Amino acid sequence: MPTRTPVEGQLYIGGKWRGQELDKIKVYNPATGELVGEVPKAGAKETAEAIEAAHQAFESWSSLTAHERSAYLEQYYQQIMVHKEELARLITLEMGKPQPEAQGEVVYAADFIKWFAEEGKRIYGRTIPSHLPHKRMQVWKQPVGVVAAITPWNFPAAMLTRKLGPALAAGCTMVIKPSGETPLTAVKLMELAEKSDIPAGVLNLVTGPSSVIAQEIMTNPKVRKVTFTGSTEVGKKLIEQSAGQVKKLSLELGGHAPIIVLDDADLDQAVDGVIASKFRNTGQTCVCANRIYVQAGIYDTFVERLAEKTKQLKVGNGFETGVQIGPLINREAYEKVEKHVQDAVAKGAQVVAGGFGFTREKAYFYQPTVLRDVHHGMLVMKEETFGPVAPVQKVDTEEEAVQLANDTPYGLAAYLFTQNVARGIKVAEKLDYGIVGWNDGVPSAVQAPFGGMKESGMGREGGYEGIEAFLETKYVAIGL
Template identity: 45%
Template sequence: MKREQIGLYRNFGLYIDGEWRQSRTLATREVIDPSTEEIVGLIPAADESDLDDALQSATYGLAAWRATSPWDRAMVLRRVSSVIRERAEDIATLMTAETGKPLAESRGETQAAADQFEWYAEETKRIYGQTIEGRTSDVRMQVRYEPVGVVAAFSAWNFPALLPARKIAAALGAGCSVIVKPASEAPGSCMALVQACHDAGLPGGVLNLVTGDSSLISRHLIASPAVRKVTLTGSTEVGKSILRLAADGIKKVSMELGGHAPVVVFDDADPQWAAETVARAKFRNCGQVCISPSRFFVHERIYEPFCEAFARFAAALAIGPGSDASSEVGPLANARGLRHAEALVADALSRGARLLAGGKRPEAHRRGYFFEPTVLADVPSDARIMRDEPFVPIAPITRFSEFDEAIEAANSVPFGLAGYVFSSSLRTSTLAAEALECGMVGVNEMLLACAEAPFGGMKESGMGREGGSLGIRDYLEAKYIRTRLV
């Protein structure tokens, strides 16, 4: 297949042993722009032989990279961060072209991806061991941390640069080699990160990228004895499947899975400020955010003004392709998401919910996977949107009267990724934050994700943490050494 046929991805492909190439079979997959439903490019579909090449490359890369000093690894990672920042506009433009998200959001995500490499450039020098005093004077005991080995990293499409950056930067900082599989819906942003690593001087084989059929790639990579760590950002159902595959080889696993974040707004909160704050976060990336606020429990005393303010904000948002500077809400990622949004609204309305804003495809955008920012009030607890992870721009609101009632409802789903509390009382907000069964809680705050803080969930929202000083630990193994002096 000729290079010019690849469209948006003409300079990329599979990245194995420091080189971009096509699949051995020349098989490809289409990538669709969700704003136009048009093909923006073709990417290689790797087969087993391509995956074996990547495994061999990562095995050789591991041997060299784990022997590289932490200071030298840090210099490479810092250069990667600088290269990403230098190319931020190009990467953001590519991201918007394949995801449809507003360009301002793509710019912000690109900088956040660079932050990950900058953070782990420092953390790689701070992998501290431990000395334990022996019971007798001739015994020495120590714990050292070593890279776990080859990492198979699987990432999602909703944040196509930040999500793989969290995995790649932490793994490289720990001294591991990586085979990353970006989402087929939006692979270009990850490819651009890999190119930045290449241009920053990362040795060949240390980082490899494969694209194609997710089931084939996950089964083949995880079955290999070369892979010792698996990391996934994806749905809970996919996570369960990956865990089953990893169990056969007793692989080290970290999972950042689905969420259904509750927002509890107490009666001492400012209803208009709280509504606008959560609405701004709710409709970011068209609601396709794992920590997106997605169930709203509002005290009955401020319920109506909160709903009114939320609906006004939603109705005023500008919908359109991410490449349009005036757009505030882009499209859903695919037709499946659009059908899901329509079904959730229909189900809620059939159960007695009130439609305050949105609820349908916008008339001005009948092409592309656009859906209006939607606000539903009086949503009953048995509505699907109160139980299933939505991943759509729909905000279901319900009321409560007592503290315990709100906490019980917030904790009633199997997810536990993020939660939010709004209150001007330190006592109320502290008790609520501690009572929520979530890995992350924002108090009068919606911006949880940053390079220096741990990101991850409880219950069926996953295991392990990404980001912060904890993030690198998921790519390390503790080795205990006991020496007797003779």
């Protein structure tokens, strides 16, 4: 299969493709180091023009009926599904995700469009019983306005549509800034939006330096809301920058997900759940299992089974048949994984699977790794690894497991495995996380809210809550 994509990225502003005259950002395949495309290097000027285009389109788009907006989104969903193979290929080219996972991401991404095409028809206000006979009291729901979305590299399609679907369904218009590591998927999604006849200015795309584009977004008063997925460090900066205009924010930030495996768990189910959570996308997801706590009575057996299955995972180029673990996104990611493993071994951890990586020119792979005998003094138990490393710590009681699980400033996702319903309910209630997978390593779904507690963000995406984030609540008192 050829490695170079035919897509040549451009800015999409006000329904026109622009940016050919600008300097370019090169996009490389992380599995081979080969150049796969280029996109324009937009700056403050182009970003301001995209915001203005969205602002100009807002009145007409928000004035459409929910059914009319739904029809556009249904067309968009169909276009994505027709082109799902091409989108999946782009994801693997620029991000490295194995093709089966990339194809699954495209379907997941399309499902957000379809879900919110319907959910937009169910934006309800209400009538409040008045305390006076000559007064009527109503609550209306109206779109926020122009929304800016800043999306990450690890799910270049799904993280975009998870924001785009509810925003457009609610009546908002958008400016999208994708990751510089993976902009080609976003460009293709804009092409498909154009094919779906979504009106000019409703969707706009700018590619370029994050700091420059974000500065214009955060200081431009025409942007009423910013939705961001990325690191907690950047999220905190956006909170600070939003203060001047009290700009609305939705933030899906870092995670440090624990998995608790209690002694009455179904071991096969638990091992499969850990592998599904930990090694999906090469461990490069914000809800990946990062710390695994297993009760002492089943610890040795669990570690043995986990190591055995982990050793069977195939590493390589995402286009190769049977590959389940693709490359890490870049050198910095590889060095962090290597540092975590080396630190753990130096402090007494034992490698029972993997424990090494290999590199090619601009391509970085790490063998899926299982560490036993870890403790909280190790970096791997303190920091989000964002790579294919599964550290397993022995615990005596469920109370100890919960205490260790909650001992972090993050609170995005947590997992537990137990066959005892009463026990599972008690543990799930005590976990300070926005998402809990109980006997489920992959809990994310378009119809369910996704988001975290503590320093893992604010707001929710997906489900009914996902569209609420793009609405204002207006109370109207009517005197008769």
